[in-house]
Amino acid sequence: MSGLRERKKTETRAALSWAAIRLTVTQGFDNVLVEDIAQAVGVSPRTFNNYFSSKAEAIAFRHLDRSRQVAEALRQRPVDEPLWAALIEATLTRFTPGPEVAQSPPGSHTEWVDGLAVMLAEPALQGEMLRASAIAEADLAAAVAERTGTDPERDLYPHLVAASVTAAVNAAIRHFLRADPPVAMERLLPDALAQLAAGLPVPTPR
Amino acid sequence: MSGLRERKKTETRAALSWAAIRLTVTQGFDNVLVEDIAQAVGVSPRTFNNYFSSKAEAIAFRHLDRSRQVAEALRQRPVDEPLWAALIEATLTRFTPGPEVAQSPPGSHTEWVDGLAVMLAEPALQGEMLRASAIAEADLAAAVAERTGTDPERDLYPHLVAASVTAAVNAAIRHFLRADPPVAMERLLPDALAQLAAGLPVPTPR
Protein backbone atom coordinates (compact mmCIF):
# COMPACT_ATOMS: atom_id res chain seq x y z
CA MET A 1 0.00 0.00 0.00
CA SER A 2 2.18 2.85 1.23
CA GLY A 3 4.75 2.82 -1.57
CA LEU A 4 6.58 5.76 -3.03
CA ARG A 5 3.44 6.45 -4.96
CA GLU A 6 1.12 7.14 -2.03
CA ARG A 7 3.76 9.14 -0.21
CA LYS A 8 4.40 11.46 -3.11
CA LYS A 9 0.71 12.03 -3.59
CA THR A 10 0.36 12.99 0.04
CA GLU A 11 3.26 15.39 -0.23
CA THR A 12 1.93 17.02 -3.35
CA ARG A 13 -1.49 17.45 -1.77
CA ALA A 14 0.05 19.05 1.31
CA ALA A 15 2.26 21.28 -0.81
CA LEU A 16 -0.69 22.48 -2.85
CA SER A 17 -2.73 23.19 0.24
CA TRP A 18 0.10 25.05 1.90
CA ALA A 19 0.82 27.11 -1.20
CA ALA A 20 -2.85 27.99 -1.50
CA ILE A 21 -2.92 29.19 2.12
CA ARG A 22 0.32 31.12 1.90
CA LEU A 23 -0.60 32.89 -1.31
CA THR A 24 -4.10 33.68 -0.09
CA VAL A 25 -2.90 35.12 3.21
CA THR A 26 -0.37 37.33 1.48
CA GLN A 27 -2.29 38.35 -1.62
CA GLY A 28 -5.98 37.91 -0.85
CA PHE A 29 -8.34 35.21 -2.00
CA ASP A 30 -9.38 36.50 -5.39
CA ASN A 31 -5.98 37.80 -6.30
CA VAL A 32 -4.75 34.23 -6.35
CA LEU A 33 -5.36 32.13 -9.45
CA VAL A 34 -5.39 28.37 -9.51
CA GLU A 35 -2.60 28.77 -12.01
CA ASP A 36 -0.48 30.55 -9.42
CA ILE A 37 -0.90 27.80 -6.86
CA ALA A 38 -0.06 25.11 -9.39
CA GLN A 39 3.01 27.01 -10.52
CA ALA A 40 4.20 27.53 -6.94
CA VAL A 41 4.25 23.76 -6.51
CA GLY A 42 5.60 23.04 -9.98
CA VAL A 43 2.61 21.19 -11.31
CA SER A 44 0.11 21.76 -14.08
CA PRO A 45 -3.14 23.59 -13.36
CA ARG A 46 -5.02 20.52 -14.47
CA THR A 47 -3.24 18.49 -11.83
CA PHE A 48 -4.37 20.90 -9.14
CA ASN A 49 -7.92 19.96 -9.96
CA ASN A 50 -7.06 16.30 -9.69
CA TYR A 51 -6.26 16.90 -6.03
CA PHE A 52 -8.81 19.52 -5.13
CA SER A 53 -12.04 20.49 -6.78
CA SER A 54 -11.69 24.12 -5.81
CA LYS A 55 -9.34 26.71 -4.41
CA ALA A 56 -11.38 26.77 -1.21
CA GLU A 57 -11.09 23.03 -0.74
CA ALA A 58 -7.33 23.24 -1.10
CA ILE A 59 -7.14 25.88 1.60
CA ALA A 60 -9.45 23.98 3.93
CA PHE A 61 -7.48 20.79 3.55
CA ARG A 62 -5.05 21.54 6.36
CA HIS A 63 -7.94 22.06 8.70
CA LEU A 64 -9.51 18.83 7.52
CA ASP A 65 -6.29 16.97 8.05
CA ARG A 66 -5.79 18.25 11.57
CA SER A 67 -9.40 17.71 12.51
CA ARG A 68 -9.21 14.13 11.34
CA GLN A 69 -6.27 13.47 13.62
CA VAL A 70 -8.37 14.26 16.66
CA ALA A 71 -10.28 11.00 16.21
CA GLU A 72 -7.00 9.17 15.88
CA ALA A 73 -5.64 10.85 19.00
CA LEU A 74 -8.76 9.90 20.91
CA ARG A 75 -8.28 6.24 20.07
CA GLN A 76 -4.79 6.40 21.55
CA ARG A 77 -5.95 7.63 24.94
CA PRO A 78 -6.07 4.97 27.68
CA VAL A 79 -9.39 3.14 27.64
CA ASP A 80 -10.00 3.68 31.34
CA GLU A 81 -9.73 7.46 31.01
CA PRO A 82 -13.10 9.22 31.31
CA LEU A 83 -14.55 10.28 27.97
CA TRP A 84 -14.34 14.00 28.48
CA ALA A 85 -10.84 13.95 29.87
CA ALA A 86 -9.78 11.95 26.85
CA LEU A 87 -11.51 14.37 24.49
CA ILE A 88 -9.75 17.32 26.07
CA GLU A 89 -6.36 15.67 25.72
CA ALA A 90 -7.06 14.56 22.16
CA THR A 91 -8.07 18.01 20.96
CA LEU A 92 -5.17 19.63 22.81
CA THR A 93 -2.65 17.48 20.96
CA ARG A 94 -3.85 18.76 17.58
CA PHE A 95 -4.96 22.32 18.19
CA THR A 96 -2.48 23.82 20.62
CA PRO A 97 0.46 24.97 18.44
CA GLY A 98 -1.96 27.73 17.58
CA PRO A 99 -3.59 27.46 14.15
CA GLU A 100 -0.10 26.92 12.64
CA VAL A 101 1.37 30.11 14.00
CA ALA A 102 4.64 28.53 15.05
CA GLN A 103 6.15 28.09 11.59
CA SER A 104 5.83 30.62 8.74
CA PRO A 105 7.93 33.81 8.57
CA PRO A 106 9.66 33.88 11.96
CA GLY A 107 8.84 37.44 12.95
CA SER A 108 5.47 39.17 12.95
CA HIS A 109 3.12 36.62 14.47
CA THR A 110 0.37 39.15 14.66
CA GLU A 111 0.62 39.81 10.94
CA TRP A 112 0.16 36.16 10.26
CA VAL A 113 -2.79 35.80 12.61
CA ASP A 114 -4.39 38.87 11.10
CA GLY A 115 -3.87 37.43 7.64
CA LEU A 116 -5.51 34.21 8.74
CA ALA A 117 -8.47 36.12 10.13
CA VAL A 118 -8.87 38.00 6.87
CA MET A 119 -8.67 34.78 4.93
CA LEU A 120 -11.25 33.10 7.12
CA ALA A 121 -13.60 36.02 6.59
CA GLU A 122 -13.93 35.03 2.95
CA PRO A 123 -17.43 33.59 2.46
CA ALA A 124 -16.30 30.90 0.05
CA LEU A 125 -13.78 29.75 2.64
CA GLN A 126 -16.11 29.62 5.59
CA GLY A 127 -18.34 27.03 4.05
CA GLU A 128 -15.43 24.86 3.06
CA MET A 129 -13.82 25.06 6.49
CA LEU A 130 -17.06 24.06 8.16
CA ARG A 131 -17.45 21.24 5.72
CA ALA A 132 -13.99 20.01 6.63
CA SER A 133 -15.02 20.02 10.28
CA ALA A 134 -18.15 18.09 9.40
CA ILE A 135 -16.24 15.42 7.52
CA ALA A 136 -13.81 14.94 10.38
CA GLU A 137 -16.80 14.84 12.69
CA ALA A 138 -17.83 11.50 11.24
CA ASP A 139 -14.47 10.00 12.19
CA LEU A 140 -14.72 11.47 15.65
CA ALA A 141 -18.23 10.10 16.10
CA ALA A 142 -16.94 6.64 15.20
CA ALA A 143 -14.15 6.90 17.74
CA VAL A 144 -16.56 8.12 20.41
CA ALA A 145 -18.90 5.25 19.60
CA GLU A 146 -16.10 2.74 20.08
CA ARG A 147 -15.18 4.22 23.43
CA THR A 148 -18.74 4.44 24.75
CA GLY A 149 -20.19 1.24 23.34
CA THR A 150 -22.74 3.06 21.23
CA ASP A 151 -23.64 2.54 17.57
CA PRO A 152 -23.05 5.31 15.02
CA GLU A 153 -25.75 3.80 12.82
CA ARG A 154 -28.54 3.73 15.34
CA ASP A 155 -27.63 6.11 18.14
CA LEU A 156 -27.67 9.86 18.14
CA TYR A 157 -25.28 10.05 21.07
CA PRO A 158 -21.87 9.70 19.39
CA HIS A 159 -22.81 12.20 16.69
CA LEU A 160 -24.08 14.59 19.32
CA VAL A 161 -20.81 14.39 21.20
CA ALA A 162 -18.70 14.74 18.06
CA ALA A 163 -20.75 17.66 16.80
CA SER A 164 -20.61 19.45 20.13
CA VAL A 165 -16.89 18.96 20.52
CA THR A 166 -16.31 20.22 17.00
CA ALA A 167 -18.51 23.21 17.65
CA ALA A 168 -16.64 23.98 20.86
CA VAL A 169 -13.27 23.71 19.15
CA ASN A 170 -14.41 26.04 16.38
CA ALA A 171 -15.83 28.50 18.87
CA ALA A 172 -12.52 28.45 20.72
CA ILE A 173 -10.60 29.08 17.51
CA ARG A 174 -12.79 32.02 16.59
CA HIS A 175 -12.43 33.41 20.08
CA PHE A 176 -8.69 32.98 19.83
CA LEU A 177 -8.59 34.89 16.58
CA ARG A 178 -10.47 37.90 17.96
CA ALA A 179 -9.34 38.05 21.59
CA ASP A 180 -7.54 41.31 22.01
CA PRO A 181 -5.64 40.57 25.13
CA PRO A 182 -4.57 37.28 23.50
CA VAL A 183 -5.64 34.04 25.13
CA ALA A 184 -3.75 30.79 24.67
CA MET A 185 -5.53 27.85 23.08
CA GLU A 186 -4.11 25.77 25.92
CA ARG A 187 -6.51 27.58 28.26
CA LEU A 188 -9.39 28.17 25.87
CA LEU A 189 -9.83 24.62 24.70
CA PRO A 190 -9.97 22.76 28.03
CA ASP A 191 -12.18 25.49 29.43
CA ALA A 192 -14.65 25.21 26.56
CA LEU A 193 -14.82 21.42 26.71
CA ALA A 194 -15.10 21.44 30.50
CA GLN A 195 -18.09 23.75 30.23
CA LEU A 196 -19.62 21.39 27.70
CA ALA A 197 -19.09 18.41 29.99
CA ALA A 198 -20.70 20.38 32.82
CA GLY A 199 -23.84 21.03 30.77
CA LEU A 200 -23.06 24.65 29.92
CA PRO A 201 -24.53 26.15 33.10
CA VAL A 202 -25.08 29.89 33.05
CA PRO A 203 -21.92 31.43 34.50
CA THR A 204 -22.31 33.42 37.71
CA PRO A 205 -21.04 36.97 37.19
CA ARG A 206 -18.41 38.11 39.68
CA MET B 1 -39.21 50.94 6.02
CA SER B 2 -41.48 48.03 5.14
CA GLY B 3 -42.95 49.49 1.98
CA LEU B 4 -44.12 47.65 -1.04
CA ARG B 5 -40.56 47.62 -2.22
CA GLU B 6 -39.05 45.69 0.68
CA ARG B 7 -41.93 43.26 0.70
CA LYS B 8 -41.56 42.43 -2.96
CA LYS B 9 -37.86 41.91 -2.57
CA THR B 10 -38.45 39.50 0.26
CA GLU B 11 -40.98 37.60 -1.79
CA THR B 12 -38.72 37.37 -4.80
CA ARG B 13 -35.88 36.12 -2.65
CA ALA B 14 -38.08 33.46 -1.09
CA ALA B 15 -39.46 32.46 -4.49
CA LEU B 16 -35.97 32.07 -5.93
CA SER B 17 -34.83 30.00 -2.99
CA TRP B 18 -37.87 27.79 -3.14
CA ALA B 19 -37.57 27.29 -6.90
CA ALA B 20 -33.91 26.40 -6.50
CA ILE B 21 -34.77 23.78 -3.88
CA ARG B 22 -37.68 22.33 -5.79
CA LEU B 23 -35.78 22.03 -9.05
CA THR B 24 -32.73 20.60 -7.35
CA VAL B 25 -34.70 17.97 -5.47
CA THR B 26 -36.51 16.85 -8.59
CA GLN B 27 -33.72 17.12 -11.15
CA GLY B 28 -30.44 16.97 -9.29
CA PHE B 29 -28.03 19.77 -8.46
CA ASP B 30 -26.02 19.98 -11.65
CA ASN B 31 -28.95 19.39 -13.92
CA VAL B 32 -30.34 22.72 -12.79
CA LEU B 33 -29.01 25.87 -14.40
CA VAL B 34 -29.23 29.31 -12.84
CA GLU B 35 -31.17 30.19 -15.95
CA ASP B 36 -33.80 27.57 -15.06
CA ILE B 37 -34.30 28.97 -11.57
CA ALA B 38 -34.59 32.51 -12.85
CA GLN B 39 -37.08 31.46 -15.49
CA ALA B 40 -39.19 29.55 -12.96
CA VAL B 41 -39.62 32.77 -11.01
CA GLY B 42 -39.98 34.97 -14.06
CA VAL B 43 -36.88 37.01 -13.60
CA SER B 44 -33.67 37.51 -15.52
CA PRO B 45 -30.61 35.36 -14.76
CA ARG B 46 -28.72 38.50 -13.88
CA THR B 47 -31.30 39.32 -11.25
CA PHE B 48 -30.81 35.94 -9.65
CA ASN B 49 -27.24 36.93 -8.97
CA ASN B 50 -28.39 40.19 -7.43
CA TYR B 51 -30.15 38.14 -4.76
CA PHE B 52 -27.77 35.24 -4.36
CA SER B 53 -24.15 34.88 -5.28
CA SER B 54 -24.51 31.20 -6.08
CA LYS B 55 -26.96 28.40 -6.65
CA ALA B 56 -25.88 26.86 -3.36
CA GLU B 57 -26.54 30.04 -1.45
CA ALA B 58 -30.04 30.24 -2.88
CA ILE B 59 -30.80 26.72 -1.73
CA ALA B 60 -29.34 27.29 1.72
CA PHE B 61 -31.33 30.47 2.21
CA ARG B 62 -34.41 28.75 3.62
CA HIS B 63 -32.25 27.09 6.21
CA LEU B 64 -30.63 30.41 7.02
CA ASP B 65 -34.00 32.06 7.37
CA ARG B 66 -35.39 29.43 9.70
CA SER B 67 -32.22 29.29 11.75
CA ARG B 68 -32.31 33.03 12.23
CA GLN B 69 -35.81 32.82 13.63
CA VAL B 70 -34.61 30.66 16.49
CA ALA B 71 -32.85 33.65 18.05
CA GLU B 72 -36.04 35.64 17.65
CA ALA B 73 -38.11 32.88 19.20
CA LEU B 74 -35.72 32.69 22.13
CA ARG B 75 -36.19 36.38 22.85
CA GLN B 76 -39.92 35.84 23.07
CA ARG B 77 -39.71 33.19 25.77
CA PRO B 78 -40.54 34.38 29.29
CA VAL B 79 -37.48 35.83 30.97
CA ASP B 80 -37.88 33.70 34.08
CA GLU B 81 -37.81 30.47 32.09
CA PRO B 82 -34.55 28.56 32.56
CA LEU B 83 -32.14 28.95 29.64
CA TRP B 84 -32.25 25.38 28.41
CA ALA B 85 -35.99 25.07 28.63
CA ALA B 86 -36.28 28.25 26.60
CA LEU B 87 -33.78 26.98 24.03
CA ILE B 88 -35.72 23.75 23.61
CA GLU B 89 -38.97 25.59 23.07
CA ALA B 90 -37.38 28.10 20.70
CA THR B 91 -35.86 25.44 18.47
CA LEU B 92 -39.03 23.38 18.54
CA THR B 93 -41.07 26.27 17.17
CA ARG B 94 -38.88 26.50 14.08
CA PHE B 95 -37.76 22.97 13.37
CA THR B 96 -40.70 20.73 14.10
CA PRO B 97 -42.84 20.85 10.96
CA GLY B 98 -40.14 18.56 9.68
CA PRO B 99 -37.61 20.21 7.39
CA GLU B 100 -40.55 21.58 5.35
CA VAL B 101 -42.14 18.20 4.72
CA ALA B 102 -45.64 19.40 5.44
CA GLN B 103 -46.17 21.40 2.23
CA SER B 104 -44.88 20.29 -1.18
CA PRO B 105 -46.63 17.59 -3.25
CA PRO B 106 -49.20 16.22 -0.78
CA GLY B 107 -48.49 12.51 -1.19
CA SER B 108 -45.14 10.73 -1.10
CA HIS B 109 -43.43 12.18 1.94
CA THR B 110 -40.70 9.61 1.74
CA GLU B 111 -39.90 10.64 -1.82
CA TRP B 112 -39.51 14.21 -0.71
CA VAL B 113 -37.34 13.31 2.28
CA ASP B 114 -35.18 11.11 0.10
CA GLY B 115 -34.82 13.92 -2.39
CA LEU B 116 -33.77 16.25 0.39
CA ALA B 117 -31.20 13.75 1.60
CA VAL B 118 -29.79 13.43 -1.91
CA MET B 119 -29.66 17.17 -2.26
CA LEU B 120 -27.90 17.62 1.07
CA ALA B 121 -25.33 15.04 0.03
CA GLU B 122 -24.07 17.46 -2.59
CA PRO B 123 -20.65 18.75 -1.45
CA ALA B 124 -21.24 22.28 -2.68
CA LEU B 125 -24.45 22.38 -0.65
CA GLN B 126 -23.04 21.09 2.60
CA GLY B 127 -20.65 23.96 3.00
CA GLU B 128 -23.30 26.52 2.26
CA MET B 129 -25.79 24.96 4.68
CA LEU B 130 -23.23 24.95 7.45
CA ARG B 131 -22.35 28.51 6.67
CA ALA B 132 -26.00 29.45 7.01
CA SER B 133 -26.05 27.81 10.42
CA ALA B 134 -22.93 29.71 11.38
CA ILE B 135 -24.41 33.06 10.38
CA ALA B 136 -27.57 32.41 12.36
CA GLU B 137 -25.37 31.30 15.23
CA ALA B 138 -24.19 34.87 15.71
CA ASP B 139 -27.77 36.01 16.24
CA LEU B 140 -28.41 33.18 18.63
CA ALA B 141 -25.28 33.99 20.59
CA ALA B 142 -26.48 37.58 20.95
CA ALA B 143 -29.86 36.43 22.23
CA VAL B 144 -28.23 34.02 24.67
CA ALA B 145 -25.95 36.78 25.87
CA GLU B 146 -28.94 39.02 26.59
CA ARG B 147 -30.65 36.29 28.55
CA THR B 148 -27.60 35.30 30.57
CA GLY B 149 -26.04 38.68 31.18
CA THR B 150 -22.87 37.81 29.30
CA ASP B 151 -21.02 39.80 26.66
CA PRO B 152 -20.68 38.46 23.10
CA GLU B 153 -17.57 40.58 22.60
CA ARG B 154 -15.61 39.39 25.59
CA ASP B 155 -17.11 36.10 26.72
CA LEU B 156 -16.83 32.72 25.12
CA TYR B 157 -19.94 31.41 26.86
CA PRO B 158 -22.74 32.69 24.60
CA HIS B 159 -20.90 31.55 21.49
CA LEU B 160 -20.27 28.20 23.08
CA VAL B 161 -23.97 27.77 23.84
CA ALA B 162 -25.07 28.94 20.40
CA ALA B 163 -22.56 26.73 18.64
CA SER B 164 -23.51 23.69 20.68
CA VAL B 165 -27.22 24.20 20.17
CA THR B 166 -26.70 24.64 16.45
CA ALA B 167 -24.58 21.52 16.34
CA ALA B 168 -27.22 19.57 18.24
CA VAL B 169 -29.98 20.76 15.93
CA ASN B 170 -27.95 19.81 12.88
CA ALA B 171 -27.14 16.41 14.34
CA ALA B 172 -30.83 15.88 15.02
CA ILE B 173 -31.72 16.82 11.44
CA ARG B 174 -29.16 14.42 10.00
CA HIS B 175 -30.39 11.69 12.31
CA PHE B 176 -33.95 12.43 11.23
CA LEU B 177 -32.98 12.11 7.59
CA ARG B 178 -31.37 8.71 7.99
CA ALA B 179 -33.46 7.06 10.72
CA ASP B 180 -35.08 4.05 9.16
CA PRO B 181 -37.85 3.53 11.61
CA PRO B 182 -38.64 7.23 11.32
CA VAL B 183 -38.28 9.37 14.44
CA ALA B 184 -40.15 12.62 14.90
CA MET B 185 -38.23 15.84 15.30
CA GLU B 186 -40.51 16.56 18.24
CA ARG B 187 -38.76 13.78 20.11
CA LEU B 188 -35.25 14.13 18.68
CA LEU B 189 -34.74 17.81 19.35
CA PRO B 190 -35.70 17.98 23.04
CA ASP B 191 -33.79 14.77 23.63
CA ALA B 192 -30.64 16.12 22.01
CA LEU B 193 -30.78 19.44 23.83
CA ALA B 194 -31.58 17.78 27.14
CA GLN B 195 -28.50 15.62 26.76
CA LEU B 196 -26.47 18.74 26.05
CA ALA B 197 -27.82 20.46 29.14
CA ALA B 198 -26.94 17.37 31.16
CA GLY B 199 -23.31 17.44 30.04
CA LEU B 200 -23.61 14.62 27.49
CA PRO B 201 -23.00 11.79 29.97
CA VAL B 202 -22.22 8.40 28.48
CA PRO B 203 -25.55 6.61 28.17
CA THR B 204 -25.96 3.41 30.14
CA PRO B 205 -26.79 0.51 27.78
CA ARG B 206 -29.94 -1.41 28.62
Place this chain on the structure above:
DNA sequence: CAGAAAAGTGCGTGGCACGCAATATTACGT
Protein backbone atom coordinates in the same frame (compact mmCIF):
# COMPACT_ATOMS: atom_id res chain seq x y z
C1' DC C 1 12.10 -6.37 -18.11
C1' DA C 2 7.53 -6.22 -19.92
C1' DG C 3 2.85 -5.26 -19.34
C1' DA C 4 -0.57 -3.21 -16.26
C1' DA C 5 -1.98 0.44 -13.34
C1' DA C 6 -2.11 4.92 -12.04
C1' DA C 7 -0.60 9.82 -12.02
C1' DG C 8 0.32 14.00 -14.73
C1' DT C 9 -0.81 16.92 -18.70
C1' DG C 10 -3.05 19.66 -22.64
C1' DC C 11 -7.10 20.95 -24.76
C1' DG C 12 -11.78 22.07 -25.19
C1' DT C 13 -16.31 23.24 -23.28
C1' DG C 14 -20.13 24.85 -20.59
C1' DG C 15 -21.31 27.43 -16.93
C1' DC C 16 -20.86 30.88 -13.34
C1' DA C 17 -20.10 35.22 -10.82
C1' DC C 18 -19.88 39.84 -11.37
C1' DG C 19 -18.68 44.81 -13.16
C1' DC C 20 -20.78 48.22 -15.82
C1' DA C 21 -24.08 50.95 -18.08
C1' DA C 22 -28.75 51.42 -19.70
C1' DT C 23 -33.60 50.98 -18.62
C1' DA C 24 -37.74 50.33 -15.90
C1' DT C 25 -40.08 50.73 -11.58
C1' DT C 26 -41.21 52.62 -7.10
C1' DA C 27 -41.08 56.32 -3.53
C1' DC C 28 -41.90 60.87 -2.07
C1' DG C 29 -42.09 66.01 -1.67
C1' DT C 30 -44.64 69.82 -3.34
Place this chain on the structure above:
DNA sequence: ACGTAATATTGCGTGCCACGCACTTTTCTG
Protein backbone atom coordinates in the same frame (compact mmCIF):
# COMPACT_ATOMS: atom_id res chain seq x y z
C1' DA D 1 -50.85 64.51 -9.73
C1' DC D 2 -46.45 65.07 -11.26
C1' DG D 3 -41.67 65.24 -11.65
C1' DT D 4 -37.58 63.83 -9.76
C1' DA D 5 -34.68 61.06 -7.02
C1' DA D 6 -33.80 56.49 -5.41
C1' DT D 7 -33.65 51.83 -6.29
C1' DA D 8 -34.45 47.43 -8.87
C1' DT D 9 -34.08 44.89 -13.11
C1' DT D 10 -31.84 43.77 -17.18
C1' DG D 11 -28.33 42.81 -21.04
C1' DC D 12 -23.81 42.43 -22.26
C1' DG D 13 -19.09 41.37 -21.83
C1' DT D 14 -15.21 39.24 -19.35
C1' DG D 15 -12.23 36.26 -16.79
C1' DC D 16 -12.04 32.32 -14.24
C1' DC D 17 -13.15 27.82 -12.94
C1' DA D 18 -14.34 22.79 -12.84
C1' DC D 19 -14.17 18.89 -15.38
C1' DG D 20 -14.51 15.28 -19.36
C1' DC D 21 -11.48 13.16 -22.52
C1' DA D 22 -7.50 11.47 -24.68
C1' DC D 23 -2.61 11.15 -24.44
C1' DT D 24 2.03 10.82 -22.20
C1' DT D 25 4.89 9.72 -18.40
C1' DT D 26 5.90 7.45 -14.25
C1' DT D 27 5.54 3.74 -11.01
C1' DC D 28 4.26 -0.86 -9.56
C1' DT D 29 4.18 -5.99 -10.02
C1' DG D 30 5.23 -10.56 -11.33
